[in-house]
Amino acid sequence: MALKDSTEGYGIVSKVLHWGMALLILWQFLSAASRYFFEDTAIEAFFWPTHKTLGVILLVLMFLRLVWALINRSNRPPSVSLLSKTGHWVMYLLVIVIPILALLRQYGSGRTFDVLGLPIFEGFEGEKIQWMLDLGSDFHGELGWILLALIAGHTIMTYVHQKATPKKDVLARMWK
Ligand code: HEM
Ligand code: HEM
Structure with missing residues (x-):
């Protein structure tokens, strides 16, 4: 199986990144939903503790995936439409932002903030930085739910293309 992508289909690296991250993102939304719908319950206690750590891991993976996509840019299966191409780039952008x-x-x-024992920020004394708090509180969750809607649309469109006549077998190039 090819490592790199080709115009016929995605290579193993893109496939592992796509399906592996799809599973991790699913878990990330389960943890977000557990907090949103089931605060202070056993469901939240089960799902929520991984949210920040997995969020940082997803950010790192998305950067790697972006680099990989750019390396393979001129050698990938052609997009079905301009809309699908734009949709894919918007999903990249959101998983970074x-x-x-x-x-x-x-x-x-x-x-202080650390991830898997690795210190990310030291923390500081004194006043909190209000604009940073506001930016996160105003947009983190909202953009998160927009990403979820895009993923749902993306999944539905895969099904629509598979069922269309003539069939556009987009699944084969990401799965087989
Ligand atoms: C791709 C990565 C991420 C996604 C898709 C995501 C998504 C979400 C969503 C949908 C919510 C629910 C918002 C609501 O209550 O309406 C949420 C909440 C939250 N997330 Fe994330 N998140 C990610 C990464 C992170 C990271 C890296 C951190 C911390 C460093 C974090 C911290 C929080 C916190 C503290 C909340 C609860 C407060 C709030 O609603 O904003 N998330 N996240
Ligand atoms: C489980 C549900 C999912 C299904 C059935 C699915 C299906 C597919 C298929 C068939 C392709 C190939 C499209 C083509 O060649 O034109 C694709 C590509 C893509 N998918 Fe998904 N996908 C799913 C989840 C996700 C998630 C959660 C994301 C979130 C980031 C995502 C982001 C992408 C992106 C950005 C591409 C373009 C190729 C790449 O850069 O990896 N997909 N998906």
């Missing part, structure tokens, strides 16, 4: 907004808010709170 959403965690960055949360990290800004985290920094602005002045609290």
Whole structure:
């Protein structure tokens, strides 16, 4: 199986990144939903503790995926339409912007922050940085739910293309 992408289909690196991240993103939304709908219940206690750590891991993976997409840019299966191409780039952008907004808010709170034992911010004394808190509070969750809607649309469109006549077998190039 090819490592790199080709015009016929995605290579193993793109496939592992796509499906692996799809699972992690699903978990990320389960944890967000657990907090939004089931605050202070056993459901939140089960899902929520991974949210910040997994969010940072997703940010790192998305950067790697962006670099990989740029390396393979001229050698990928052609997009079905301009809309699908734009949709894919918007999803990239959101998976980068959403965690960055949360990290800004985290920094602005002045609290120490580490991920899997790795120190990310030291924390500081004194006043919190209000604009960072506001940016995170105003946009992190909202853009998060927009991303979820885009992913739902993306999944539905895969089904629509598979069922269309003539069939556009987009699944084969990402799955087989
Ligand atoms: C791709 C990564 C991420 C996604 C898709 C995501 C998505 C979400 C969503 C949908 C919510 C629910 C918002 C609501 O209550 O309406 C949320 C809440 C939250 N997220 Fe994330 N998140 C991500 C990464 C992060 C990271 C890296 C952090 C921390 C460093 C973080 C911290 C929080 C916090 C503290 C809340 C609860 C407060 C709030 O509603 O904003 N998230 N997230
Ligand atoms: C489980 C549901 C999912 C299905 C059925 C699915 C299906 C597909 C298919 C068939 C393709 C190939 C499209 C083409 O070649 O034109 C694709 C590409 C893509 N998908 Fe998904 N996908 C899913 C989840 C996700 C999630 C959660 C994301 C979130 C970021 C995502 C982002 C992308 C992107 C950005 C591409 C373009 C190729 C790339 O850069 O990896 N997909 N998807």
